[in-house]
Each structure stands twice: as structure tokens, then as C-alpha cells.
Amino acid sequence: MNPVHEFQSLQSRRQFFGNxxxxxxxxxxxxxxxxxxxxxxxxxxxGGRVERVHPALSGLPHFAPKAKQIIYLHMNGAPSQIDLWxxxxxxxxxxxxDLPDTVRMSxxxxxxxxxxxxxxxxxxxxxxxxHGQCGRWVSELLPHTAGIVDDIAxxxxxxxxxxxxxxxxxxxxxxxxxxxxxxxxxxxxxGLGSESNNLPAFVVLTPSFxxxxxxxxxxxxxxxxxxxxxxxxxxxxxxxxxPVLYLKNPPxxxxxxxxxxxxxxxxxxxxxxxxLGDPEIQTRIAQYEMAFRMQASVPELTDLSGESxxxxxxxxxxxxxxxxxxxxxxxxxxxxxxxxxxxxxxHRGWDQHDNLPVALKNQCLDTxxxxxxxxxxxxxxxxxxxxxxxxxxxxxxTVYSQGQLTDKTYGRDHHPRNFxxxxxxxxxxxxVSHGETDDFSYNIVENPxxxxxxxxxxxxxxxxxxxxxxxxxxxxxxxxxGVEPSRVVREILA
Numbered sequence: 001m002n003p004v005h006e007f008q009s010l011q012s013r014r015q016f017f018g019n020x021x022x023x024x025x026x027x028x029x030x031x032x033x034x035x036x037x038x039x040x041x042x043x044x045x046x047g048g049r050v051e052r053v054h055p056a057l058s059g060l061p062h063f064a065p066k067a068k069q070i071i072y073l074h075m076n077g078a079p080s081q082i083d084l085w086x087x088x089x090x091x092x093x094x095x096x097x098d099l100p101d102t103v104r105m106s107x108x109x110x111x112x113x114x115x116x117x118x119x120x121x122x123x124x125x126x127x128x129x130x131h132g133q134c135g136r137w138v139s140e141l142l143p144h145t146a147g148i149v150d151d152i153a154x155x156x157x158x159x160x161x162x163x164x165x166x167x168x169x170x171x172x173x174x175x176x177x178x179x180x181x182x183x184x185x186x187x188x189x190x191g192l193g194s195e196s197n198n199l200p201a202f203v204v205l206t207p208s209f210x211x212x213x214x215x216x217x218x219x220x221x222x223x224x225x226x227x228x229x230x231x232x233x234x235x236x237x238x239x240x241x242x243p244v245l246y247l248k249n250p251p252x253x254x255x256x257x258x259x260x261x262x263x264x265x266x267x268x269x270x271x272x273x274x275x276l277g278d279p280e281i282q283t284r285i286a287q288y289e290m291a292f293r294m295q296a297s298v299p300e301l302t303d304l305s306g307e308s309x310x311x312x313x314x315x316x317x318x319x320x321x322x323x324x325x326x327x328x329x330x331x332x333x334x335x336x337x338x339x340x341x342x343x344x345x346x347h348r349g350w351d352q353h354d355n356l357p358v359a360l361k362n363q364c365l366d367t368x369x370x371x372x373x374x375x376x377x378x379x380x381x382x383x384x385x386x387x388x389x390x391x392x393x394x395x396x397x398t399v400y401s402q403g404q405l406t407d408k409t410y411g412r413d414h415h416p417r418n419f420x421x422x423x424x425x426x427x428x429x430x431x432v433s434h435g436e437t438d439d440f441s442y443n444i445v446e447n448p449x450x451x452x453x454x455x456x457x458x459x460x461x462x463x464x465x466x467x468x469x470x471x472x473x474x475x476x477x478x479x480x481x482g483v484e485p486s487r488v489v490r491e492i493l494a
Contacts, residue, residue, distance in 0.1 A: 052193060052194075052195075052197065053194075053196075053197040053286075053289070053290065053293075054189065054193035054194035054196070054197075054201040054341070055193045056191065056192045056193040057190070057191050057192075057193075060191050060192060060463070060464065060469075061191075061192065061462065061463025061464055062463060062464055062465045062468055063463050063465070064463060065426070065427070065461065065462050065463030065464075066385075066388075066426045066427025066461050066462075066463075066493070066494065067386055067387060067388035067425060067426025067427050067461045067462050068195075068341075068386045068387070068426065068462070069336050069340065069341055069342070069343075069386065069387045069388070069426075070188065070341070070342050070343075070387070070388045070389075070390065070458065070462065071332050071336065071343045071344075071345070071374070071387060071388070071389045071390070072184070072185070072342070072343070072344045072345070072389075072390045073329075073345050073347070073367075073371060073374075073389065073390065073391045073392075074169075074172075074173075074222075074344065074345065074346050074347065074392070074393070074394075075347055075350045075363075075367070075391070075392065075393040076165075076169060076215075076216055076218065076346055076347060076348045076349075076350060076393065076394070077165065077213070077214060077215070077216050077348060077349055077350030077351035077352075077393065077394075078165070078168075078350055078351060078393040078394055078395050078396060078397060078414060078415075078419065079350050079360070079363070079392075079393050079396075079397075079419075079420075080124075080352065080356065080360060080396070080397040080412055081156070081396045081397065081418065081419045081420040081441060082124050082396075082397065082399060082412075082441045083124045083125075083126055083139055083141065083356070083360055083397075084138075084139045084141060084142060084360075084364075084420065085137075085138070085139070085154055085156060085420040085422075086156055086418075086420055086437060086441045087128040087137035087139075088123070088124070088399075088439060088440070088441050089128070090439050091121060091123035091124070091399065091439070091440065092123045094121040094123065094440075095121065095122075095123055095407075096120045096121065096405055097120065097121050098118055098119055098120060098121070099119040099120075099121055099399060099400045099440065099442070103438065103440050103442050103443065104119065104442070105443075107417065108163060109163075109413070110163050110164065110413050110414045112353060112402060112413055112414075113398070113400075113402050113413040116402075119398075119400035119401075120400055120401050120405045121399055121400055121401075121440070122399065122400060122401040122405050122410040122412065124139070125357050125408075125410075126139045126140050126141055126357075127139075127140045128140070129146075131146040131147070131149050132146070132147075132149035132150040132431060133150050133431065134149055134150055134431035134432070134433075136149040136154065136431070136433065141360065141361060141364040141368070142364060142368055143368070144368055144369045144371075144372035144373070145368055145371060145372045147372060148372050148375045148376065148424070149431065150430050150431040151375055151379065151384070151424050151430040151431070152375070152422045152423065152424040152428070152430060152431075153422060153423050153424070153428050153429055153430065153431075153432045153433070153434065153492040154420060154421075154422045154432075154433045154434070155420065155421050155422070155423070155433075155434045155435055155449050155454070155489070155492065156418070156420050156433060156434065156435045156436060156437060157418055157434065157435020157436065157437065157444045157446065157447050157448050157449050158392065158418065158419050158420065158421050158435075158449050158450075158451060158454060159416060159417055159418055159419070159444060159448055159449070159450060159451070160172065160394065160395050160416045160419075160450070160451045161177060161416065162177050162394070162395070162416060163395070163414050163416050164414065165216045165351065165394060165414075166216075166217075166219070168394035168395050168414075168416065169216075169219075169222055169394045170219075170221060170222065171394070171451060172392075172393075172394050172451045172455075173221075173222045173223070174221065174222075174226065174480070175451075175452050175455055175479075175480045175481055175482050176482060179219075179221050180221075180226050180227065181221075181226045181227070181478070182224070182225050182226035182227060182228045182232070182471070182478075182480070183221070183222060183223050183224055183225070183226070183233075183234065184342075184455060184458065184480060185202040185204070185223055185234050185342040185344055186202060186223070186224065186225040186226065186228050186232040186233055186234065187228070187232075187459075187469060187480045188201075188202070188341055188342050188459075188462065188464075189201040189202040189232040189234075189341060189342060190225075190228050190229075190232045190471070191464060191469050192341055192462065192463075192464070193341065194339055194340060194341040195339030195341070196297075196338050196339030196340050196341075197293065197339075198293045198294065198296065198297035198338070199293075199294065199297050199298070199301065199335065199338055199339070199340050200234075200235040200290060200294075200340065201232070201340065201341045201342065202223070202232065202233070202234040202235065202340075202341060202342040202344070203234065203235050203236075203237060203335055203340055203342070203343050203344070204223045204234040204235065204236040204237070204343075204344045204345075204346065205236070205237055205239070205328040205331065205332070205343070205344070205345045205346070206218060206236060206239065206345075206346045206348075207239055207323055207324055207325040207327070207328040207345065207346075207347055208239060208323050208324060208325075209325075209347060209348045209349035209363070209366060210349060210359075210362040210363060210365075210366050212349075212355070212358055212359045212362045213348060213349020213350065213351075213359060213362065213363055214349060214351040214352065214353065214359070215348040215349050215351075216348060216351055218346055218348065220233075222346065223236065223344055223346075227471060227473040227474075227478065228471060229279050229280070229282070229283050230280065230283045231282070231283040231286045231287060234342070234344060237298075237302075237331075238323075239322055239323025239324075239327070239328070240322060240323050243298050243301075243302050244291075244294060244298055248295070249295070255295075258292060258295075259292065262288055262289070262292050265288060266285050266288065266289065269281050269284055269285045269288075270285065273285075297338075301331065301334055301335065301338065302322075302331065304319070304327075304330065307330065311330070311377065312330075314373040314376060314377065315327075315329060315330050315369065315370045315373045315374075315377075316369040316370055316373070318366070318370070319370070324366075325345070325347055325366055325367045325370055326369070326370035326373075328345050328370075329345065329370040329371065329373065329374045330370075330374075330377075331343075332345060332374065333374060333377050333378060333381075333383070336378070336383055336387050337381075337383065347363075347366075347367055349363055349366075350363055350393055352397070352411060352412060353402050353403070353411045353412070353413065354402065354403055354409075354410075354411035355409055355411065356397075356409070356410055356411050356412055357408070357409055357410070358409075371391060374389065375389060375424050375425075378425065384424065384425045384426070385425070385426060386425075386426050387425045387426055388423065388424075388425045388426045388427060388428065388458065388461050388462065389423065389424045389425045390421065390422075390423050390458065391421060391422050391423075392419070392420070392421030392422070393419065393421075395414055395415060395416040395419050396414075396415040396416070396417070396418055396419030396420070396441075397412035397413065397414070397415050397419075398412050398413045398414070398415045398442075399412075399415075399440045399441050399442055400412075400413075415442070417442065417443060417444065418435075418437050418441065418442070418443065418444050421454065423492065426461055426462075427460075427461035427493050427494055428461070428492060428493060428494060429492055429493060429494045432491070432492055434447055434449070434489065434491050434492050435447040435448065435449055447491070449489055450486065452480075452481040452482055452484070452486040453486050453487050453488070453489055454489065455480050455481055455486070456480075456481050456486045456487060456488050456489075457488050457489045457492070457493070459480065459481075460488045460493070461493065466479060466480060466481045466486065466488075467479065467481075
């Protein structure tokens with residue numbers, strides 16, 4: 001039953017016009033009171049006592065968290081684990097030889113390579129070296145990340161169910177290939193709320209990417225709230241122009257006028273909520289209120305003029321360009337400082353089916369320095385201990401070449417059976433590597449980590465038992481990690 005439709009169908013003509021008259025009268029009284037200075041406080045203002053706009057659910061966190069906030073760096077398109085983290089020097093002896101059937105074992109392939117007559121092995125063209133006290137093997141494409149390996153945990157055995165981008169991205173972000181589920185950011189906003197009263201609990205950034213990148217589409221579901229109330233969906237800030245459309249008041253409208261109109265509107269919406277009980281009305285009230293607060297907070301957030309020259313240099317020259325990955329990474333740190341609970345950066349262009357050596361190098365040049373700088377910046381400000389940072393894509397890439405293999409170039413197809421992700425910060429044990437793959441980076445041979453195991457681990461670091469954070473929908477107690485057993489990867493936790 002839809003309570004709104006039910007209410008409207010039961011209204012008499014007299015009730016409709018009576019309610020309409022009351023609403024118009026309330027708006028008029030609100031504007032009159034505002035002109036006398038009677039409506040100067042925000043909804044929920046208790047005259048000095050500050051209430052949280054985004055409170056946590058009662059009983060959360062379930063236990064003392066190691067991290068209070070999270071920055072999720074999603075490399076959309078699937079970075080090649082073989083060319084970045086999963087060092088396989090023995091592959092050079094297999095150049096252009098067919099991948100053994102005993103390795104592939106007739107496993108599912110995407111339609112882009114399933115029709116190939118050969119599956120020639122393509123060793124990485126990039127050199128690897130050991131770095132840090134931990135001796136981590138790191139590709140030459142990650143020179144800045146090589147300097148922080150003692151602060152990060154590399155998981156080399158992540159695997160997923162999906163073999164194509166859309167369902168795989170939906171899976172890693174929502175715990176299910178089926179659209180309509182709540183994203184991890186929305187789950188955290190719902191459960192933990194936020195320390196910030198002037199910015200959303202969950203913010204999403206979608207920076208630009210190199211022209212050589214194959215940019216897969218991004219869908220709202222990746223930061224959507226699904227079956228949760230829509231006020232828990234991520235708020236996407238634009239990289240060009242105003243970060244939020246219509247952020248400024250129109251000509252002739254000042255903050256006092258806007259406050260008065262918002263107060264009157266909130267009172268009307270509250271009356272509707274009391275009559276109908278529709279939770280989406282509460283969402284509208286919260287959204288209008290947050291929009292008003294963001295008119296002051298967002299311009300200050302996005303003004304980087306107060307950042308030191310040393311900080312800007314650490315993130316690289318692209319930090320000066322609004323909408324770049326470096327600019328987004330610095331904004332992420334500024335949001336964390338201001339109490340935002342979840343910041344998600346969705347960087348596209350990592351889908352290298354051909355010309356991988358050129359395209360992958362450009363992707364790394366666009367993101368790698370700023371990713372490492374983010375860790376250093378958080379650490380030097382004392383924020384890394386309370387901030388969990390995650391880097392990764394939706395699946396990996398095949399060891400065999402898609403299309404023609406030469407000594408100068410190759411491409412790689414989708415590979416869901418294993419890929420690499422790294423974590424740093426709150427609750428994570430730095431300098432460790434977890435999981436191992438076979439000599440072809442094709443099958444996991446030690447400590448497999450399903451994407452829902454990873455999500456359970458992220459929740460755990462933030463003080464949440466993934467089995468107990470649920471929401472009733474369609475008669476089911478749904479949770480981020482789905483119905484199949486998932487485990488916390490304690491081996492990478494401090």
C-alpha cells in the first residue's frame with residue numbers, strides 16, 4: 001500500500017481545500033514572522049546545544065572502532081594486477097606461449113576473448129623492485145606508492161562473481177550483482193551518521209581521466225541508497241563549475257529570505273509526515289536543510305587557497321585543476337577534517353583491452369602521486385589512524401593477451417578470479433601482504449578473499465558487525481554482505 005495514494009484517495013473535497021488553506025496560511029505566517037526576525041534558527045536548533053544532523057543508529061558502533069571515517073578510491077575499469085602488484089618474473093619464459101589448459105581449466109571467459117583461437121601469455125612489460133622495510137614488490141608504474149608500502153596492506157587474492165563491469169562494480173559497491181541494493185557508503189551513512197552538520201555524511205567525486213582511458217559508465221546505484229531512505233545516498237559534487245548546482249541564492253534573495261522559506265516549507269512537510277507517515281517526507285526535510293547549510297560550507301571546502309605550497313606540491317601539479325584526481329584527493333582529506341563520514345572517488349579509464357602499456361601508464365600518472373600523497377597527508381596530520389583508505393577496482397585482468405601480442409604492446413581481458421587491492425589507515429596493519437596466486441596470476445592458491453569478505457572487513461574496522469547491520473525489506477533482513485557466509489580478514493588488521 002502506498003500511504004500517499006491511500007491518503008489522497010480518502011480525502012473529501014472539503015478536506016482538500018481545508019488543508020490547502022491551512023498550508024498557505026502557515027506559509028504566510030512564516031514569512032511574516034521572518035520579516036520580524038522570528039525565524040532565525042535552523043530546524044532542530046535548541047538555542048545553544050548543538051544536535052547532530054546525521055546521528056548514528058542506536059547501539060552503533062557495535063564495538064570500539066579503529067577507524068571513524070573512510071576514503072574509498074575506486075579505479076573503475078579494473079587495474080591490471082599483473083602489471084602493478086602481482087609480480088610474476090617467471091612469465092617471461094612463457095612469452096607468446098599458449099596459457100596451459102591446466103591453468104585455465106575451462107573457466108568462464110568474457111565474450112571479448114572466448115572466440116580467440118589462442119590465449120598467448122603476455123608477461124608484464126614493466127619492471128618490478130622491492131621497496132620499504134617489508135620488501136614489497138612494486139611496479140615501476142607506482143613510484144610514489146612504493147614509498148608508502150610500509151603503511152599499506154596489499155590483498156592479492158580478492159575475487160568476485162561477476163565478469164563484466166556493470167555487475168562487477170555493482171557487486172563490489174553493494175554486495176550484490178542485482179541493482180537496487182544499498183551501497184557501502186549508504187550503509188555507513190545509515191548506521192554511523194556523520195560528525196559534520198554542514199556537509200553530507202556521504203560524498204562522491206567523479207574526477208576526469210586521461211583521453212587514452214576506456215571510460216566505463218558510472219551509475220548512481222554505485223553510491224545510491226537502494227532500499228534505504230534516500231537521504232543516505234551519496235551526494236555527488238561536480239568537478240567543473242559550481243560543485244553543487246544552484247548553490248548560490250538567486251538575485252534578490254538573501255540568506256534570511258532563504259531561511260524563512262525553508263522554515264515554512266519544513267513545517268508544512270512535517271505536517272504531511274504526521275498525516276501520512278511517508279519516510280521520504282523526512283528525507284525531503286533533511287535534504288532541504290542540508291542544502292541550506294551547504295550554501296556556506298561547500299564554497300569554503302572547495303577553496304584550496306589556504307593549503308600550503310608544500311601540500312600542493314605533494315599532490316602534484318594537477319591539484320590546481322578543478323575536477324582532476326589530485327584535486328579530488330585533496331578535497332577528500334579536507335572533507336575528512338570536517339567530519340564527513342564517507343568520501344568515495346570514482347576514477348574511470350582502467351579498462352585496457354588493447355594498448356595496455358600506454359593506457360595503464362597514463363592512468364597511473366593521473367592518480368598514483370595523489371593517492372600516495374593522500375596517505376602521507378593524512379598521516380602527518382594525525383588523521384590516518386582514524387581514517388580507513390581503500391584502493392582497488394571491480395576485478396582483475398587476464399595473463400593472456402586479448403588480440404594480437406607483440407613485444408611492444410598487448411591488451412588484457414576481464415579476470416574475476418583474482419585481483420589486488422590495498423588498504424591503509426584505521427585498523428589496518430601496514431607492510432603486510434595477504435593471499436597468493438599461481439605462477440600465472442590466474443588462480444588463487446592461498447587465502448582467498450571474496451569482495452564481501454573485504455566489505456565485512458571494512459565494516460569491522462569502523463566498529464560494525466556486518467551480520468548485525470540489517471534493514472528489513474520485502475520481508476527480509478538484508479545486509480551489505482549478502483546471505484552467503486562472509487568473514488572478516490583479521491590477518492590484515494592491527
